[in-house]
Every structure is written in structure tokens, then in C-alpha cells.
Amino acid sequence: MQLKKPAFEVQRIPGPMPASGATIKPEDLRSVCENARAQNARLVALWGSDEAERGGGYALHVALATPSGLLWLSVPLAREHPRYPGIADIFPAALRMQRAAYDLVGIHAQDSADHRKWLRHGAWPGGTFPLRKDFDAAARFAPSGDDYPFMKVGGEGVHEIPVGPVHAGTIEPGHFRFSIVGEKVLRLEERLGYKHKGIEKRFETMTLAEGAKLAGRVSGDSTVAYAWAYAMAVEGATGTEPPRRALALRGVLLELERIGNHLGDLGYLGNDVALAFGFYQFWRLKEDLLRLNAALFGHRYLMDLIVPGGVARDLPRNEGDRLVDRLERIQAEARTLKSIYEEHAGAQDRFITTGKVPPEIAERMGLTGLAGRASGQRHDLRVNHPIPPYEQVGVNIASHTRGDVAARVSVRFDEVFESVRLVQALLAQLPPGETLAPLAARPGAQRGVGWVEGWRGEVLIALETAGGDRIHRVHPHDPSWQNWPLLERSVLGNIVPDFPLINKSFNLSYSGHDL
């Protein structure tokens, strides 16, 4: 296939990740996206911004993962009736993002199949848009009604089960509307946005340095991934070079976060198939890891350790051996548990063929991260674009093609073992020296990109500064945006009691999505 030359000028965005930006006209958006899709690009994120303070109207932003790196397309839109041609037929994951961009910025996707509100419930009225610059962040609106038309499934014997937003377990809030016949799920429709707490607006009141703490709380279970992505974006925008030792330690922290989350989820996956043994064993191992984190780095979940410029705290001298030793012990036990899971007929019976996303649907819909890899989508930023510290150690990708709960369990196990190896390799060649560099400064408005393979998938921070240390716009993007719609797809034809199991096998973030 002949690659078509881009019909627009591309500008490199500074930073370690290969990323470039381009400004295109609304009328070119669809052809650019179609062309990119034909060349195996994936949609990473879509968001809007208000450019009034920069003498413009609004802008739509689309971030695509191309084989050569991230392409950040900006589409200037008029001040009056800002609109653009929708791209959800090209990239299905764009649909909810387009709805959110309308709710927050008031930019309208034309010819979209779905114009229902998404992140807006009753907290602010329709026709007001929180991310417009003239919107007062402290504004209070009387709670308005929150009518939301769910899809109706008809037919004899079909009924609905509404679940949430307050769930039966210790889970984040969201609403699931099941249409079922007997025990079988005919349709699941999600309604999210309950946790929207104004994170993006909050960023705009902060300095670049202050924003790090907020970035680390977009989704608490991925605090390292977000903090790293944010730091990477700020460093790119300001021209700051973090010390090599700090980069190696960031790799260690990210892999520790991956191991911890996978251990916890593997425990819950046992629990959800009535193998409580698995829960207790894995949560013992996870707690061992959390205590190790606290002892070595001062925080059980490694919050606030990655800051723009480097890391806030060095690994204490001679503690690397202790970390490696403990991880080896955890790994040995996890291997035993893996073989117990694999030989447990009851567990395997529940895991295998449950909650399936076939590779062709995963590809079409843009399933990403660990769930994507379990459905044959072999993407991992640590492998595709190995920037320091991953270039020194090399990452073996974990993947599977069956796309069911068992495949996601298998990918998690493989990633635990690979992450243990990576921590060992990173510590074995930990460079000496400083761990924190002072933030440099570039005059004027700058852009930065942070793009990190967190345990759930790729986390993006798209940053535009407003000159000095002020923030014009930050869009944090969680891979859950891509995967939530596939959870709806994966439960079709399954029985309702398998939903918690399927849900846990994805374990998507509500907070990271709702912002």
C-alpha cells in the first residue's frame, strides 16, 4: 500500500516520546482520520479547548497513535456555533469523547449517531460549558433534573436490571442498565460521569509544579502512570531534562504499580469465582508489596514520588537488594498460585469463554491496554516506543488471542513476572547521581505530551501552557475511555452472575474517565 503524504505541516513536540502536532481545517478532519485509520493508527484521545484568550474561537484536539508515534491534530473552530464533522464512524471510541467534549466545551460533532449528554448530569445546566474560559469554576447551580434516555430493548420476557450508581461492593459509582431475558444479557448500557469533579478546570488554576499532585489523583490506582505522564509533559514543554537515575527509578515505580494492581485483581478474580483462597493469598502478597513500597519510598501506592524534573525521593542506599529479594519471593508464590488457578477446574470453567472480545472487534473498536493485549492487540508503549529507561532493559510484550476472562488473567500473570524482571534489570544498572533537576522555562505558550503505559493501558497527558508556569489546558486521558464500550460488548450472551467477574477482569477506572 502506498502511504499518502500528509496534507498538512507536522511539527515535532519536544519530549522523549515521539510526538508531533499539526493544525488542520475541520473539512480535512475526516479524510486525515480515514487515511490514518487505513495506516493502522489508533485513536488515543479526543478533547476540546477554548482558545478565546489566544485570539481564537475553540479547538478540537484528536490524538492518534501512529506507528511512528503520537500525532496531535488540532482543529480550530469558529467562536459562533463551533462544530466539526464527527469521526465516530472511523474511530468508534470517539463517540463518548465527542459527547464529553460537547458537555465541557460546547463544541458540536456533526452527523454523530448519538448526541445525548455524557459527563453532564444535573450539576450544571445544558448550554453552559465548564471548560470555557468565561465559566466561573466556583459557580453553583441548583441541581436540575437528570433525564437520560436509555436504549429500550423490547420483546417477550425482556426485562431491565438497573444497577448503581451505588454498587453492592466496594466499587466506584456508575450506572449499568441490563436488558435481560432469563439469565442472559441481551444488552448492557453504561452511564458514567458520576465522579466528574472538575479536574480539568482545577488544573487551570494551578502552576505547572502544583499540577503534579492533582495528576497523581486522576485515578488513584494509576497514580504513578499519571504522575509520570504529567511530569513528561511538563518537562517537554519547559525543556527540562530529568536525571538518568530519576528515569530509572520512574521505571521501577511504574512496574511496582503494575505488579500491585495485577496481584489485587488476580485475587478478586479468584474471589468472583468462589475461590476465596485466591483472594486471601493474592491480597497477602499485595500487602507485602504495599508495605515494601511504604518502607522504601514512603508511600504504599507511591503517590507524589514522580514530580516534574525527576523523582522526589531516592531509593535508600543498599535497599535495592531488599527490593529484589522481596519481589523474588512474591514472584515465587505467584507462580505457585498460577498453577493452582490453572489446575482448578471450577475457576477455569468460569474463566474460559466468559466475557469474550474477539480480536477483530477489539481492533475495530480500539480496545487498548492489557485488555487489548488479551484480545490480540499487541500494543504496549514500552515496546512500541522504548524510551529511557525501557530502552536499556527491553520489554517482552504479554499477549493472548482468545479475548476472554482467562486471557486477561493470563496476560496479568505474564505481566507480573515480566515486571519483576524489569525491576531487577533496572536496579542492576541504576545510574548514580541526582534524582531531581530544576524546572527549566521556555517563554510563551508551549505544548507537552506525556504518554505512559500504565498497568491498565496507555495514559496520556496533553498539556498546553499559558506562558510562564501557568496552565492553559490539561487533558488527562485514561485508557478506560476506549475499553468501557467493549465491556458492554463483552457481556452480551453471558449470564448476569458473570458480570462482576467480567467487569473485574477489565477493572476499568471510573474516576479517570469521569474527570
Added chain:
Amino acid sequence: MYQLLKQIAKAGIVSEPAPQADPALRIIEQQLGELILEHFGRALAIRHVDAGSCNGCELEIHACNGPYYNLERLGIKFVASPRHADMLLVTGPVSRNMETALRRTWEATPDPKLVVALGDCGCTGGIFGESYASCGRISNVIPVDVAVPGCPPTPVRIMQGILTAITASGR
């Protein structure tokens, strides 16, 4: 099966002694009579409500149910419905999109009931504060008995908060 039993035997019992109540966490005078508290103290049913957290606090609530902390051995367990609950354990700043759901959950919880607010955000609104989208601290929306700070609070602090709520003041 042999491997499974061997693993159980090898791991042994790792549960640690439970922490004591900490009166410093109490933010309002106890509303409940001592007799009721004695009753609650033996079997407490908790409904967790995430009213808008970053999900960090949830990680530590899960840990409380793990083998090291083993909250259930104290007769304290999490239940699926507020109608079965004696206590609401609430995290977050309260997002405005969760305000109604939190109020309704509180109203659905039978009296007498207790509320423990978790985390810096639950105590003060935290880094998210109050805004067009966030009501801030839990007590801005429902009455709170005990507030446990921390980002996130450790499992021991969470257990102390729960135990403080079910211990009469001045005891």
C-alpha cells in the same frame, strides 16, 4: 488440591492484632446510646459509598478485608445494601453528580446510623475542593460522626476510624 492445601498451610495465619479506637478522629459528639453501641460493637454492617474519590481510598478499604487486617473477624462486615447497614463509610469529595445518590443512600440507611468520612477529600474536599462539580467534604452533604484523614488513610487508620465511631465517647 494438594498444592492448594499446602499453600494454605505454608502461608499460615497472617492476621495482625486489631488497632484501638482513636478519639482524636471523632468530629461530633456521639449520637448513640451506649447500649446500642455495645450492640453495634458486636456486629457492625457497613455500606461503603464512593461519592467521588480518585479510587485511592477504595484500595485501602479492600486491603482492610485482606488477611493482614481481617476486619471481618471483629464482627464488622460490608453489606450490599444501605438498608442492611449500621454505618456508611464514605469516600471522596462529594461530586455534584453523586450528591443525590449519597443523600438517598443515607436516607435509606435505617436509624440509628453512623457515618465515617474517609480520606483528605472526605474530610476537607482535598485537592479537588469545592467547585461547580464538587460539593467538597462529606459533611457538606450528610452528617458525619468520624473523619479519617490521609491520602489515602492506611488500613489501620480506617479500622481505627470505624472502631472510634462504635465506641462511646469518654469510654
